[in-house]
Amino acid sequence: MTQFTEETLESIRNHFQRTIPQLSINCVIFRFDGETLQVPVVRFLDEDVWNIPGGFIYQDEGIYEAAKRILLEQTRIDNLMLSQFGTFGSAERSVAKDITRNPKMGFPQDIIDHFSQRFVTIGYYSIVGKEQRKLKAGPFFKEVKWVNVAETEHLAMDHPQLVSEALLALRSELQSRPLLSSFMPETFTIPELQKLYEAILGRPVDRGNFRQRILKTKILEKIGTSKQKTGSRPPILYKLDQKNYLNSLSDDVKLGF
Amino acid sequence: MTQFTEETLESIRNHFQRTIPQLSINCVIFRFDGETLQVPVVRFLDEDVWNIPGGFIYQDEGIYEAAKRILLEQTRIDNLMLSQFGTFGSAERSVAKDITRNPKMGFPQDIIDHFSQRFVTIGYYSIVGKEQRKLKAGPFFKEVKWVNVAETEHLAMDHPQLVSEALLALRSELQSRPLLSSFMPETFTIPELQKLYEAILGRPVDRGNFRQRILKTKILEKIGTSKQKTGSRPPILYKLDQKNYLNSLSDDVKLGF
DNA sequence: TCAAAAGTGTTTGGTCTACACCCATGC
DNA sequence: GCATGGGTGTAGACCAAACACTTTTGA
Structure with a gap:
């Protein structure tokens, strides 16, 4: 049933050990292809569920550095200036709860429990030029692609809200930041x-x-x-x-x- | 040496158990007395160190509700509309590390350890009218008072930065929110x-x-x-x-x- | 020569700024 | 009446929206 080697599971557990519990980061990256705004989304394992790139913060790194690292790991986008647009944490908010709980995934209970916790997330946004096309999925993610912001309403969890909040921040900072x-x-x-x-x-x-x-x-x-x-x-x-x-x-x- | 009863210590430990680890909230509340802007600051125990009111998030409450509760508990200010102005979390950031480590305080090691952890904080700001004078310290805090924002550079840790970031947010939202x-x-x-x-x-x-x-x-x-x-x-x-x-x-x- | 999209100018009205000037009050 | 601070008006600069006109190109 399990599709993960014990080694993989251990590396996931080890990652949890080294990161701040119940706190995550999501990065909304905008690209303009000449017609519309697009954002990269990632697909976790075999599920047909798309997410805004996100991850966790190592104990020994600042949240800004964490955001840059996460983005690099999951999309291979590097060297961006990121701006915070908000932190989200209603009591019911979680990450990947549904995916990990899916029996088909075969996760052991401790990992399901970890992902079922309530999570607060810090949102960052940034921008890349249209020549930036070298998306490449990092570890734990199967696929990355660009989608139009107009078509983000089907993203997982509260990620559609993250996109629209990021867009609002982008709008209001268009005149005050070197975007x-x-x-x-x-x-x-x-x-x-x-x-x-x-x-x-x-x-x-x-x-x-x-x-x-x-x-x-x-x-x-x-x-x-x-x-x-x-x-x-x-x-x-x-x-x-x-x-x-x-x-x-x-x-x-x-x-x- | 210890100035705390075992009961008090237990209630502190119990509070830690029920809250999200390594994540805190700070509330910068502005008041206008007719001449200058002021913010409430709280004093922790016997130390002559002043802090922006802050606290932790219960597992079963949203971050916005937590911010309102914390503010109420520590200053008796109620019923405010709070706005987020940023989340701060450099790798070195902590809460009350110096205070709890002070041998004079007589904290047991487990509590010192807890407060010595790296903490990320979510900043909220709000506003009260000048007739709002009924400040009253809540549990764990000895005293609350108003100080001019111009005199906040001596607050603990990165709290001066919190005040100036909150002020920037206040400025830029003066026209778009019903302040x-x-x-x-x-x-x-x-x-x-x-x-x-x-x-x-x-x-x-x-x-x-x-x-x-x-x-x-x-x-x-x-x-x-x-x-x-x-x-x-x-x-x-x-x-x-x-x-x-x-x-x-x-x-x-x-x-x- | 025509359509299409880029480049340019003009008209009208609003807003911002820096003032000048008048008004109501207590002493 | 005079100092003080509140209330009002105005000229000039500047900015914004709407839209008409011109230019350059490929077909």
């Missing part, structure tokens, strides 16, 4: 950038106004004209002017109301 | 409100412009003239128009740049 550097490739056009904004904000943006406003900030540096074979005027290629871009970001709080 | 209802008394004047904004934003605000903008939102309802014996024109009394106020709050994200 464009991560989202966009080295060179890009203004219409491409506009599509990114529309995807993040979830609403259309006026073409002319978008162009004017973004050019006024001087964060774009013209480097030529793209040569495409579309039946239309070829857009101008730009790259980010890092110095001006970082200057344009601001935590300044307006009075607003 | 005024909590900060201000039933009736108040515009100059009083302006002082609150200046305290939160940490900078002066133009009198005339502040007045115009806040009146344009229609969130204030005139109810008369205050009768003060100051040697100047008496300000107009207002109260919040709850319906318009809630409407005026918005998560709308501007394009900005």
